[in-house]
Amino acid sequence: MPEKTLIQGINDGLRTALTEDPSTLVLGEDVGKNGGVFRATEGLWEMFGDHRVIDTPLAEAGIVGAAIGMAINGLRPVAEIQFMGFIYPAFEQIVTHAARLRTRTQGQYPASLVIRAPYGGGIRAPELHSDSTESLFVHTPGLKVVVPSTPYDAKGLLLAAIQDPDPVIYLEPMKIYRSFRQDVPKGWFEVPIGKARKVQTGEDVTLITWGSMVSMAEKAAQTALDQGISCEVLDLRSLYPLDEEMIITSVKKTGRAVIIHEAPKTAGLGAELAARIHELAFLWMESPVERVTGYDVPVPMFALEDDFRPSLQRIDRAIHRVMTF
Amino acid sequence: MLQRMDRVDRQYILPEGELTDAGRNIWNEFSKEKKQAFYRWMVQVRSFDRRLVTLQRQGRSGTYAPMEGQEAAQVGCALALSKEDWIFPSYRELGIFMVAGMPLKQIILYWMGRVEGNVAPDGVRVLPPYVPIATQMPQAMGAAWAAKLKGERSVSVACFGDGATSEGDFHESLNFAGVFQLPVIFFCQNNHYAISVPFTRQSAVPTVAERASSYQIRGIRVDGNDVLAVYSAMEEAVVQARQGGGATLIEAVTYRLGNHTTADDATRYRDQLEEKEWISYRDPVVRLEMLLKSEGLLTEAEIQDWEEHCRDVVEQAVKEAESAAGLPPEHMFDHVYEELPSDLRRQREELSGKGKKHA
Numbered sequence A: 001m002p003e004k005t006l007i008q009g010i011n012d013g014l015r016t017a018l019t020e021d022p023s024t025l026v027l028g029e030d031v032g033k034n035g036g037v038f039r040a041t042e043g044l045w046e047m048f049g050d051h052r053v054i055d056t057p058l059a060e061a062g063i064v065g066a067a068i069g070m071a072i073n074g075l076r077p078v079a080e081i082q083f084m085g086f087i088y089p090a091f092e093q094i095v096t097h098a099a100r101l102r103t104r105t106q107g108q109y110p111a112s113l114v115i116r117a118p119y120g121g122g123i124r125a126p127e128l129h130s131d132s133t134e135s136l137f138v139h140t141p142g143l144k145v146v147v148p149s150t151p152y153d154a155k156g157l158l159l160a161a162i163q164d165p166d167p168v169i170y171l172e173p174m175k176i177y178r179s180f181r182q183d184v185p186k187g188w189f190e191v192p193i194g195k196a197r198k199v200q201t202g203e204d205v206t207l208i209t210w211g212s213m214v215s216m217a218e219k220a221a222q223t224a225l226d227q228g229i230s231c232e233v234l235d236l237r238s239l240y241p242l243d244e245e246m247i248i249t250s251v252k253k254t255g256r257a258v259i260i261h262e263a264p265k266t267a268g269l270g271a272e273l274a275a276r277i278h279e280l281a282f283l284w285m286e287s288p289v290e291r292v293t294g295y296d297v298p299v300p301m302f303a304l305e306d307d308f309r310p311s312l313q314r315i316d317r318a319i320h321r322v323m324t325f
Numbered sequence B: 001m002l003q004r005m006d007r008v009d010r011q012y013i014l015p016e017g018e019l020t021d022a023g024r025n026i027w028n029e030f031s032k033e034k035k036q037a038f039y040r041w042m043v044q045v046r047s048f049d050r051r052l053v054t055l056q057r058q059g060r061s062g063t064y065a066p067m068e069g070q071e072a073a074q075v076g077c078a079l080a081l082s083k084e085d086w087i088f089p090s091y092r093e094l095g096i097f098m099v100a101g102m103p104l105k106q107i108i109l110y111w112m113g114r115v116e117g118n119v120a121p122d123g124v125r126v127l128p129p130y131v132p133i134a135t136q137m138p139q140a141m142g143a144a145w146a147a148k149l150k151g152e153r154s155v156s157v158a159c160f161g162d163g164a165t166s167e168g169d170f171h172e173s174l175n176f177a178g179v180f181q182l183p184v185i186f187f188c189q190n191n192h193y194a195i196s197v198p199f200t201r202q203s204a205v206p207t208v209a210e211r212a213s214s215y216q217i218r219g220i221r222v223d224g225n226d227v228l229a230v231y232s233a234m235e236e237a238v239v240q241a242r243q244g245g246g247a248t249l250i251e252a253v254t255y256r257l258g259n260h261t262t263a264d265d266a267t268r269y270r271d272q273l274e275e276k277e278w279i280s281y282r283d284p285v286v287r288l289e290m291l292l293k294s295e296g297l298l299t300e301a302e303i304q305d306w307e308e309h310c311r312d313v314v315e316q317a318v319k320e321a322e323s324a325a326g327l328p329p330e331h332m333f334d335h336v337y338e339e340l341p342s343d344l345r346r347q348r349e350e351l352s353g354k355g356k357k358h359a
């Protein structure tokens, strides 16, 4: 099996879909000749041509609106938004239309499409390139939201998203685009949407996270283990729908949860997770749920971004707080 | 490319460094100092732009969006403005920032990822770079509208690229400006590419300027590598705006000689011959240099001196920026609200290590 980085997993997923499903196409800014600003679509334009890998004018509302129209008329578009911070011109199309076309037409037009966007910080990107606003989309009924954190999942989740009958926001943690390689099978395979990944098993605390914070959680779990604390680490992968079963089973076992995300705290996905745990596992809990998140400030320019993002030290402290409550 | 270039409404300094007849009439009105100022600014801008690229290469600053090749467009634009005018720039606007009075140190700090770099000194009406494409345009329009409502004489300028003309914000802004007759100038530097996407893929309409007629505002297409053409078009637009004559869309046809940013590789999508043509035959600085030399206003020695002076100024600014004390992490809370809500105060304390390690 070929070893691939996360971004190569995405590329492979797109290539596989374009090869096997003639109704699939890719559209966005710089996705064609340039192969994407991060090279996610590298080589696809050469292979599949201008009608299936399409450089569009610079207009996000146009890109997503067009993708919805194409989906209505039977194609399976994969739209790329160059950075999540630039998705907002398309917000109307996503929230008002992609998300509720199925409801409004009572199932007649399901809007099966994928919107990919790199997101998150940690790469010293220019100002306004580092947002994590996933909860805006999780909060919108009708959308599914997924985030891979491994090359294998990147491909499998993308193919599942393309195959999915509903609109899927597919967010790519750009910090880990190239941070490690993994075996990724050839051909079509899917990682089901709605299923989390148990990164490691543990007994005392459940660390719940996704995206580029997964490796942080793993490191924090290692530090905790050195101190005799055993952490279970869950990579949600699917932010909506949530894998309630895995989350609740895990926290019932450990009785403690620390949620880690880059996005700001207030009304971030951590708040929803904490509420669900409260609703479904209250009697099993040994301590209140802890959240380690970005602060409730606009993502700072990169000189301060490491201070904004959850640090190992902050996760470590949260683990100790739930252990000593 | 040459053919498209030939369709400009206005070209005063030809690539060979010679003035057209119309150009000569305008040029002859200028003082020696003014003529030299165009040149000096353009050289200084170029020198600084190159330094910012090397700073990134040396890992001393972050990703940078170089503007080499667009000096005439930016210097010509900014020199036509006065202190009371508002500028809403994009991120590729070094020349605009410099001429408008943004200290070099601030500009370097910005590219070093430091928010202090966004703050212009009092009296310099330049907003921070607008990174999301075309979003500056409605705001420039609104600032102009305010000036009109308040009876002020200031105009607003939005600077943007050719790619920006595809966004809804572009069309909405021009439409408002037409409907309300606003003192705003839409200054488009058509450098032919939006990252890798050529202008032909942005627009079936062959020029940006002709879009103006759809909104009943004036459109002018100038050779953007000809500082005189840009300056005079801007000057006219400013006069018109101040006199209540409404908005102008200026398209300055130019070319970015370098990559989109230091993270980009233009050889993937641009034809080498095309690049070479712009470098060898259409350079904005070279053409002005030839003109000044032919008029006896510039000697080789003066060129050397000025270039050295520019390097010194830039090095001094680099030193100042690199030795500027960094802001403490808790600074990220300082300007989020006028008054910090209590939960944010708690988070701030946690970050500064003063809190009870809990937020």
Ligand SMILES: Cc1ncc(C[n+]2csc(CCOP(=O)(O)OP(=O)(O)O)c2C)c(N)n1
Pocket: A029, A058, A060, A082, A083, A086, A089, B092, B131, B132, B133, B160, B161, B162, B163, B164, B165, B191, B193, B194, B195, B260
């Ligand atoms: C709304 C938005 N979409 C996408 C981007 C990513 N992006 C940054 S620069 C750029 C191209 C801009 O081209 P143009 O407007 O011609 O200006 P230039 O960079 O050539 O000066 C793109 C697509 C962005 N910054 N904002």
